[in-house]
Amino acid sequence: MVLSLLLISLVMSAILGFVYNATKGPIAQAGKAKELNAMKEVLPDFDNDPAADPKEIDGMVFYKATKADQLVGYAAKTFTEKGYAGRFDLMVGFLPDGTINNVVILEQKETPGLGSNMTQPKFKDQFNSLNISTLKDKKLLVKKDGGTVDAISAATISSRAFCDGLQKAYDAYMINFIDPGFKPADATSGSTKPAKESEGGKQ
Amino acid sequence: MEILNIIIIAILINNVVLAQFLGICPFLGVSGKVSTSVGMGAAVVFVMALANLVTYLIQYFVLVPLHVEFMQTITFILIIAFLVQVVEIILKKSAPSLYQALGIYLPLITTNCAVLGIAILAVQKNFTLVESVVYSSATAVGFTFALVLMAGIREQLDVLDTPRGMKGFPLSLIIASMLSMAFMGFSGLVK
Amino acid sequence: MSNFKYFSNGIIKNNPTFVLVLGTCPTLAITTAAENGIGMGLATTFVLVCSNMMIAALKNFIPDKVRIAAFILIIASFVTVVDLVMKAYTPDLYKTLGIYIPLIVVNCIIFARAEAFAQKNAVVPSILDGLGMGIGFTLAITLIASIRELLGNGSIFDIKIVSEQISTILIFILPPGAFITFGYLIAIMNRLKQKYSN
Numbered sequence: 001m002v003l004s005l006l007l008i009s010l011v012m013s014a015i016l017g018f019v020y021n022a023t024k025g026p027i028a029q030a031g032k033a034k035e036l037n038a039m040k041e042v043l044p045d046f047d048n049d050p051a052a053d054p055k056e057i058d059g060m061v062f063y064k065a066t067k068a069d070q071l072v073g074y075a076a077k078t079f080t081e082k083g084y085a086g087r088f089d090l091m092v093g094f095l096p097d098g099t100i101n102n103v104v105i106l107e108q109k110e111t112p113g114l115g116s117n118m119t120q121p122k123f124k125d126q127f128n129s130l131n132i133s134t135l136k137d138k139k140l141l142v143k144k145d146g147g148t149v150d151a152i153s154a155a156t157i158s159s160r161a162f163c164d165g166l167q168k169a170y171d172a173y174m175i176n177f178i179d180p181g182f183k184p185a186d187a188t189s190g191s192t193k194p195a196k197e198s199e200g201g202k203q
Numbered sequence: 204m205e206i207l208n209i210i211i212i213a214i215l216i217n218n219v220v221l222a223q224f225l226g227i228c229p230f231l232g233v234s235g236k237v238s239t240s241v242g243m244g245a246a247v248v249f250v251m252a253l254a255n256l257v258t259y260l261i262q263y264f265v266l267v268p269l270h271v272e273f274m275q276t277i278t279f280i281l282i283i284a285f286l287v288q289v290v291e292i293i294l295k296k297s298a299p300s301l302y303q304a305l306g307i308y309l310p311l312i313t314t315n316c317a318v319l320g321i322a323i324l325a326v327q328k329n330f331t332l333v334e335s336v337v338y339s340s341a342t343a344v345g346f347t348f349a350l351v352l353m354a355g356i357r358e359q360l361d362v363l364d365t366p367r368g369m370k371g372f373p374l375s376l377i378i379a380s381m382l383s384m385a386f387m388g389f390s391g392l393v394k
Numbered sequence: 395m396s397n398f399k400y401f402s403n404g405i406i407k408n409n410p411t412f413v414l415v416l417g418t419c420p421t422l423a424i425t426t427a428a429e430n431g432i433g434m435g436l437a438t439t440f441v442l443v444c445s446n447m448m449i450a451a452l453k454n455f456i457p458d459k460v461r462i463a464a465f466i467l468i469i470a471s472f473v474t475v476v477d478l479v480m481k482a483y484t485p486d487l488y489k490t491l492g493i494y495i496p497l498i499v500v501n502c503i504i505f506a507r508a509e510a511f512a513q514k515n516a517v518v519p520s521i522l523d524g525l526g527m528g529i530g531f532t533l534a535i536t537l538i539a540s541i542r543e544l545l546g547n548g549s550i551f552d553i554k555i556v557s558e559q560i561s562t563i564l565i566f567i568l569p570p571g572a573f574i575t576f577g578y579l580i581a582i583m584n585r586l587k588q589k590y591s592n
Contacts, residue, residue: 001457008452008464012471019475020273026482034485107489111568222569224423228502231418273478276496277470284466313462314500316419323493368585369577372415376577380570387568 034106035091039063039075042093042102046072057172071096074177077106078169082161085109090165092127094173099131103166115158123152123159132170138184140167206337213341215389219317220349221382226317230350231375233308240354242301243308244347248340250290251318254283255339258322259332279322280313287313317346352382400519404526410503411534412583417503420494421535422572428551431539433487435532437476438498439525444472445504446524449512465508466499473499503527538575542566 032051039050043065050063061077073096079089088108093101103124110116118124126149132140140163141147144156151159171184219225226247233243258279266272291309294302302309312318321342325335356378365374410416420438424430448468449456456464477495480488488495498504507527512520540550546566548556556562565571 001460004456005460005464005467008456008467012467016273016471016474019478023478023482027478030482030485114564224419224569224572225497227418227422228416231415273474276474276477276499277467280466280470280499281463284462314502314505316497316500319500320493320497323496327493366581367588368581370584373577373581373584376573376580380573380577383570383573384565387570 035077038077038091038104038106039065039093041104042091043073043075044093044095044101050075055176057176058168060169060172062173062177073101074173076169076173078165080161080165080168082157082164083108083110084115084155084157084161085111088161088165090162090169092166092169094170096178097131098133098170098174098178099129100127100166100170101129103127110158111155114155115152117152117155118158118162123150124162126150127166132167133174140170206334209334209338210341211392213338214345214348215386216392218345218349218386219321219342220346221379221386223320225320226315226346229308229311229315230346230353230379231372232311233305233350233354235354235357237351237354237358239304240350241347243305244343244350246290246294246305246309247312247315247318247346248343250283250286250312251321251339251343252336254279254286254318255322255325255335256332257282257286259325259330259335262326275323275326280319283318283322284313317342349382353378397519397522400522401526404523404528404530405533406530408527409530409534409583410506410527411531411538412580413587414503414506415580416506417501417531418576419497420501421538422569422576424491424494425535425539425542425572425575426546426567427490427543428536428540430487430490431536432532433484434491434494435528435535437480437491437495438501438503438531439528440476441469441472441498442504442507442528442531443521443524444475445469446507446512446520447517448472449508450515450517450520453513461513465505469504469508470499503531538572538579541575541579542571546571 036051044067046065046067048064048066050065053064055062055064059079063075063077065072065075074094076092076094077089078092079087081087086109088110089106091104091106093103095101105119105124108116108118110118132138135141135148136146139147140149142149142151142156142159142163144151145160147163149159149163171182174182175184213219217223220227220230229243229247233239261278261282262272262275266275266278287310290312291302294305294309321339325338328338330338353375357375360374360378369377404410408414411418411421417438420434424434445465445468449465452464452468473496476498477488480491480495507523511523515523544550544555545563546568548554548560548562563571566575
C-alpha cells in the first residue's frame with residue numbers, strides 16, 4: 001500500500017522535476033521579455049539594455065535608457081495600491097526633463113468595462129507629453145479633485161489610482177535622477193521648472 | 204482596522220461564491236435545505252481555517268526555504284484531503300446525524316475550489332499568519348451566508364410551479380445571479 | 395461501446411458542463427472572453443487525458459484504500475506540469491487565468507472521470523473518454539465565453555464586432571452575467587433534450 005504510493009510519487013516527481021527544469025529558463029525569459037517590451041513602448045528609441053541595471057526606489061524600479069550613450073529617458077515600473085480592485089502596475093516612460101512620454105499598463109484587475117478602460121488610448125493617452133511640474137502644485141489630479149485629468153466615467157477611483165501611480169513615479173524620478181533639490185507636490189513649491197540637469201549624460 | 208476590513212471584504216464585497224466563483228459545486232448541490240446548509244457551512248469554516256493555518260506554515264517554512272514553490276498545488280491539496288478525512292472521522296463520532304445529512308458532500312469539501320483557492324490566495328496576498336486565518340474564516344462565513352440565503356430561497360421555491368426546462372440547476376443559477384447582483388451593492392462599504 | 399462512442403460521449407450526450415454540471419467554478423469564472431475559454435479548456439483537456447491515461451494504466455496497481463490519495467498525486471502533478479508550461483510559453487494567458495490553473499486539480503470533471511471511468515476501463519478508452527470530455531468542456535465554456543464577451547464587450551476573440559457608439563450590456567462580463575448565461579444555456583439544453591428524447 002505504502003509502496004505503491006511511494007512509487008507513484010517517485011514517478012510523478014521525476015516527471016515534474018523534468019518539466020520544472022525544462023521550463024525554468026523560458027519562465028524567467030518570459031518575465032523579462034514582457035518588461036522589455038513595455039519599456040520599448042513607453043520610451044523613444046534606445047539601444048542599451050535598461051533591464052541590466054535596475055534602480056529600486058520605494059518599491060518602484062527605474063531603468064535608464066540610452067542611445068549612442070546619450071540619455072534617452074527613464075522607464076519607471078510603478079504601482080498604486082489605491083485601485084478599485086487593489087494594486088495595479090504601470091510602466092511609464094519619462095524624458096530627461098520629466099515629461100511623460102507614454103504609459104503602459106502592466107497588470108490590472110479593475111472592473112471590466114469601467115476601470116479597466118484605463119488601458120484605452122482615450123484615457124491613457126492624455127498623459128503623453130505631460131510634464132507634471134507645469135501643473136498646479138505639481139500634482140496630477142482628476143478634474144473632480146481640482147486637477148486637469150479627465151477621469152473615466154463612473155470609474156473615478158481607478159482614474160485617481162492611475163494618477164497616484166504616475167505621481168509617485170514622477171516625484172521619485174525627479175528627486176533621484178534629475179534634480180536633488182526638487183520639491184514634490186506636498187512641499188511649498190519653489191521654482192516651477194525642474195532643473196534641466198540630465199543625470200550623468202555623457203557628452 | 205485592517206482585520207475588520209478583511210472580514211467585511213471577504214464576506215460581503217468579494218463574497219467567495221457570488222463574486223469569486225469558488226465553491227459553486229456545493230453551493231448548487233447542498234443548498235436544498237437551510238439546516239444542511241448551516242451544517243455544511245460550519246464544516247467548511249472549520250476545514251478552511253485549519254487548512255489555511257497548515258498550508259501557510261508549510262508554504263513559509265518548507266516550500267520557500269527549499270525553493271520548491273512549484274510544489275504548492277500538490278502539497279496544498281494533499282494537506283486539504285488529509286484534513287477533510289480527519290474532520291470526517293471527528294464528525295462521525297461526535298455528530299453522526301450531521302454526518303449522515305451531509306452524506307457525500309463532506310468528502311467533497313476536498314474538491315471544493317474555495318478551500319484550495321483561498322489557501323493559495325492567502326499566500327499570494329502576503330498576509331500574516333493571523334490575517335490569513337481571519338481571511339479564510341471570514342471567507343468561509345461568507346460561503347455559509349450565501350449558502351443559507353440560497354437554501355432559504357430554494358425552500359420557498361420548491362412549493363411553486365416552475366417551467367419544466369428551468370427546474371433544478373437553471374433556476375438555482377438565476378437566483379444566484381440575483382444574489383450576486385444584490386451583493387454588488389455592498390461594494391461601496393469599503394473605501 | 396466502440397472507440398468512437400467513448401470519445402463522442404463527452405461532447406454532447408454527456409457534456410460535462412451542460413449535462414453533468416461538473417466543473418462549474420472555472421465555467422463561471424474565466425468565461426469573460428472567448429480565448430480564455432479555449433485556453434482553459436485545452437489545459438483541462440491535457441490534464442484529463444494524462445490523468446485518465448495514467449490511472450487506467452495503474453488501476454490494478456493502486457490498492458483501493460489509497461485510491462483517492464493516488465488520484466490526487468497524479469492529477470495534481472499533471473496540473474503543475476500545465477501550470478509551469480503555461481507560465482513559460484503563454485505568460486499572458488497564464489496571468490489572465492490566474493488562480494484557476496492550479497484549481498484545475500479540484501475540477502470535479504477530472505475526479506469524476508477518474509472514479510467513474512478510468513478506474514474501470516482500459517487505457518485507450520480512457521484516453522478517448524478524457525479527450526471527449528475535455529473537448530466537450532472546451533466547447534461548452536467557449537460558447538458561454540463567446541456569449542458573455544459578445545453581449546458584454548461587443549467583441550469576440552478580441553475582434554470588435556460592435557461599434558464604439560453602442561453601449562454593451564455590461565452585466566454579462568460581471569459575476570451575475572456568468573450565472574445568468576450558464577443558467578439559461580442549461581435550461582435550453584434541457585428543453586432540447588426533452589424534445590429529442592420524446
